[in-house]
Amino acid sequence: MVNFGGEDEKFGESKRENNVIHLHYQQRTTRKCITIIQGLPDDLDDKKLLRAFKKMFHCNGTVVEDEEKGLIIQLQGDFRKDVALFFIEEGIATKEEIKIHGI
Incomplete structure (x- = not known):
């Protein structure tokens, strides 16, 4: 399991x-x-998370800071189900904490 947070932070x-x-x-x-x-x-460290996504999904991506919505990660391609599975497997979020739009 990869540590995407700070030192040894637990949620x-x-x-x-x-x-x-x-x-x-x-x-x-x-x-x-x-x-x-x-x-x-x-x-979460957004740069480490983006690097992991880019390597796993073989795509390009970027991190965008928005005043209203906060931190946004954009990936080229449709990886909604893969990203949700990644968050669940790494323990970043549970199934109830992830909302997939457009399915």
Whole structure:
């Protein structure tokens, strides 16, 4: 299991109660699409997480800071189910804390 947080941080139940991770699908052109991940906990290292996604899914991606929505990760391609499975296997979120949009 890879540590994507700070030093040896564990997620407290108080941090996870209101945290819902949203996975969106957005069509760019007729052949291209992106996966948008938002609502990640603040204690995750976004650069390590993006690097892991890019290596696992063989795609490109970026991290976007939005004032209103917070931290957003964008991946090229439709990887909503794969990202949800990754979060569950790594213990970052439970099945109830992940909302997949557009299925």
